[in-house]
Amino acid sequence: MHPVAESLHRRFPEVVTGSREALGDLTVYLRENGALEVFQALHDDPEFRYDYIVDVTSVDYPMDTDRFEVVYIFYSLSRRHRIMVKIRIPESHPVVDSIVSIWKGAEFMEREVYDMMGIQFRGHPDLRRILMPDDYDEGYPLRKDFPLVGKGWRDEFSFVPKYHENLPPLPKEAH
Amino acid sequence: MESLEKEKIEAEASGTATVRREITLSTLRQAVLNGLDSSIKTEQFLLNMGPQHPSTHGVLRVLLDLDGERIKKAVPDLGYLHRGTEKIAEYRTYNQIIPLTDRLDYVSAMANNYAFVRAVEKLLQLKVPERAEYIRTIVAEMQRIVNHLFWLGTQALDIGAMSVFFYTFREREVLLDLFEKICGARLTTNYYRVGGVESDLTREVIDALYHFVDTFEPHIKEYNTLLETNRIWLARTKHIAVITGEDAVNFGLSGPTLRGSGVDYDLRKYEPYAAYDQIEWDVPVGQNGDIYDRYWIRVEEMRQSASMIRQCLDKLPEGPFMTEDHKVSFPPKGRVMHNMETLIHHFLLVVEGFRTPPGDTYCGTETPKGELGFYIVSDGSGKPYRMKIRAPSFISMGAFDHMSRGYMIADIVTIFGTYDIVMGECDR
Numbered sequence: 358m359h360p361v362a363e364s365l366h367r368r369f370p371e372v373v374t375g376s377r378e379a380l381g382d383l384t385v386y387l388r389e390n391g392a393l394e395v396f397q398a399l400h401d402d403p404e405f406r407y408d409y410i411v412d413v414t415s416v417d418y419p420m421d422t423d424r425f426e427v428v429y430i431f432y433s434l435s436r437r438h439r440i441m442v443k444i445r446i447p448e449s450h451p452v453v454d455s456i457v458s459i460w461k462g463a464e465f466m467e468r469e470v471y472d473m474m475g476i477q478f479r480g481h482p483d484l485r486r487i488l489m490p491d492d493y494d495e496g497y498p499l500r501k502d503f504p505l506v507g508k509g510w511r512d513e514f515s516f517v518p519k520y521h522e523n524l525p526p527l528p529k530e531a532h
Numbered sequence: 533m534e535s536l537e538k539e540k541i542e543a544e545a546s547g548t549a550t551v552r553r554e555i556t557l558s559t560l561r562q563a564v565l566n567g568l569d570s571s572i573k574t575e576q577f578l579l580n581m582g583p584q585h586p587s588t589h590g591v592l593r594v595l596l597d598l599d600g601e602r603i604k605k606a607v608p609d610l611g612y613l614h615r616g617t618e619k620i621a622e623y624r625t626y627n628q629i630i631p632l633t634d635r636l637d638y639v640s641a642m643a644n645n646y647a648f649v650r651a652v653e654k655l656l657q658l659k660v661p662e663r664a665e666y667i668r669t670i671v672a673e674m675q676r677i678v679n680h681l682f683w684l685g686t687q688a689l690d691i692g693a694m695s696v697f698f699y700t701f702r703e704r705e706v707l708l709d710l711f712e713k714i715c716g717a718r719l720t721t722n723y724y725r726v727g728g729v730e731s732d733l734t735r736e737v738i739d740a741l742y743h744f745v746d747t748f749e750p751h752i753k754e755y756n757t758l759l760e761t762n763r764i765w766l767a768r769t770k771h772i773a774v775i776t777g778e779d780a781v782n783f784g785l786s787g788p789t790l791r792g793s794g795v796d797y798d799l800r801k802y803e804p805y806a807a808y809d810q811i812e813w814d815v816p817v818g819q820n821g822d823i824y825d826r827y828w829i830r831v832e833e834m835r836q837s838a839s840m841i842r843q844c845l846d847k848l849p850e851g852p853f854m855t856e857d858h859k860v861s862f863p864p865k866g867r868v869m870h871n872m873e874t875l876i877h878h879f880l881l882v883v884e885g886f887r888t889p890p891g892d893t894y895c896g897t898e899t900p901k902g903e904l905g906f907y908i909v910s911d912g913s914g915k916p917y918r919m920k921i922r923a924p925s926f927i928s929m930g931a932f933d934h935m936s937r938g939y940m941i942a943d944i945v946t947i948f949g950t951y952d953i954v955m956g957e958c959d960r
Contacts, residue, residue: 380654380893409797410784411896414920416909428907430894430922434781434795437802441894462784465930473618488611488959498619499918505623 590955625885787902
C-alpha cells in the first residue's frame with residue numbers, strides 16, 4: 358500500500374474506506390462524514406503537504422445507491438505527488454463539506470460542480486450557478502438523465518418531436 | 533479706479549468673501565474630526581463591465597463594487613461562451629473529441645490536442661514512437677511561441693501600446709503558415725492523434741523552422757525595446773495585480789501566472805513527458821508576482837521554446853510518426869482498399885472507435901496558459917463516460933477578485949490580460 362494511504366488509514370480509520378493505485382495515480386476513498394478533517398490534514402501535515410489544488414469534479418452513476426461521486430485532485434509541490442480523493446453521496450442528500458476554507462481555489466470549482474451536477478457544498482461562501490444562467494430551472498446538465506438533445510426551449514415548439522417520446526404517426530398518403 | 537475702491541469697501545463692509553472661506557474650512561475640519569461620515573455622503577457604486585468589451589478577450593462580464601475609482605470587490609460572471617463540451621464529449625468517440633478540444637482555447641489549439649491525447653494514452657498505457665514524441669514537442673513549443681506572441685501583442689494593445697501588436701503578429705503569421713503546411717489549418721489544427729500525430733514533418737517545414745528559430749532572437753529584442761522603454765507601459769505593469777506564491781498555489785493558479793510569483797511548478801520539469809527530459813532548458817521564475825514579472829516569464833519562455841525547437845530538430849530521430857498498434861491507429865489506406873478484414877477493422881474504428889479499459893485517470897499537460905488537465909472516466913466503451921476539463925483560464929478567474937482588490941478601474945484591463953485568458957477555454 359502507498360505510504361500516504363497507509364498513514365491515512367491509520368489516522369482516520371472511520372473516514373477512510375479504501376485506497377487504490379492504478380495507472381500511476383493514488384486514489385483514496387472517504388466517507389462524507391468527517392472528510393473535512395482529512396482534507397485539513399492533507400493540506401497542513403508535513404507528511405502529506407498537498408498544497409496545490411488541481412481540480413474538484415464529480416461523476417454521476419445513476420444505477421448505484423450512492424449516485425454521485427465527488428472527485429478531488431490535489432498535488433504536492435514539495436513531494437511531487439498527486440492524489441485523488443473520492444467521496445460517494447446518495448441522490449437523496451447530495452451534500453458534502455466545502456473545502457474553500459482550506460483551498461481558496463475550490464470556490465469556483467465547487468460552484469461548477471453544483472451547477473453541472475446539483476451537488477451542494479456545506480459552508481460554501483457563494484454557492485450559485487456559474488456557467489448556466491442564474492434562473493436556469495431545467496436541471497443539472499451533466500447528470501446522465503439530462504439528454505443531449507431535445508430539452509430546453511425547443512420543446513415549446515409543437516412540431517418538434519419530443520425526446521424519449523413516440524414520434525407522431527406519419528400522415529397517411531393521399532392515394 | 534474709483535469703482536474698484538468702491539467695490540473693495542463694500543466687500544469689506546459685508547465681509548462675504550472671508551465669511552465664505554471660514555465656513556469651508558470649518559466644514560472640512562469638522563469632517564476630518566467626524567471621520568468623514570457625517571458631512572460627505574458616500575455610497576456603494578456598482579459598475580458592470582462587459583460582456584461586450586474589447587479588452588475582455590471574449591465575452592466576460594465582471595461586476596465591480598467601487599469606492600471612488602478603487603475596486604472593493606470584483607465578481608466575474610462566466611458562462612457566456614458555455615457550449616457544453618464535456619457533455620458533447622460523452623456522446624463521441626475519442627477521435628471525434630480531438631476537434632472539440634481545438635475550440636476550447638482557440639489561440640493554442642495544438643496544446644489542447646496534446647493535453648487530450650496524452651490523457652487518453654495514459655488510460656490506454658500506450659507507448660508513442662520516438663519520432664512522434666519529438667514532433668509533438670516541436671509543435672507544442674511552436675504553439676507556445678504563437679500563444680505568447682498573441683498574448684504580448686494584445687496585452688500591450690489593451691494598455692494602449694499599439695505598435696507591438698503589429699510586430700508580434702508578423703512572426704505569429706510565419707508560424708501559422710507553418711501550421712498550415714504541417715496539418716492544413718492555421719487555428720483549429722486537429723493535428724495530434726492518440727498514438728502519434730496526423731502527418732510527418734516535411735523537409736520544407738524543418739528548413740523553415742530552422743530559419744525561424746535562427747532569426748527569432750533579434751525579434752524578441754525588438755519587442756523588448758518597444759516596451760521596456762515605454763514609461764507608461766512600465767508604470768501600468770509593475771506592482772499591479774500582485775499575488776504571493778503561497779496564495780497562488782492555494783488558488784491553484786498555474787503556468788506563467790504561478791511562476792511569476794516565484795513557484796517553479798512546470799509539469800514539463802516536474803513530470804517530464806515527450807522529449808522534455810532529453811533537451812536542455814530552464815524554467816524562468818519571477819520574484820514579485822506582478823504583471824511585469826509574468827510578462828518577463830512569457831518572453832523568456834519564447835526564448836526557451838525557440839531553443840527547444842532547435843534541439844529537437846537536431847535530434848529528430850527517424851521512424852514512424854504514428855503508433856503501429858492498430859487497435860488504436862488506422863490501418864494503412866492501401867491495405868484497406870484491398871483487404872476485407874482490414875476494411876472491416878477500419879470501419880469499426882471509425883464507427884465505434886477504439887475501446888479503452890475501464891477506469892479513470894487524470895493527466896495534466898503544461899500548455900501556454902498553464903496546466904490543462906483532462907480527467908477521463910472510462911466504462912470500457914469507445915466513448916468517455918465522463919470527461920472533465922481542468923481549464924487554467926477558469927481557475928485563474930477564481931483568483932480574479934483576490935488579485936484585483938485595491939487597484940483602479942483602469943487596471944482591470946491589464947489584470948484580464950495578465951492571465952492570458954481565453955473565454956472559450958474558461959467556459960468550455
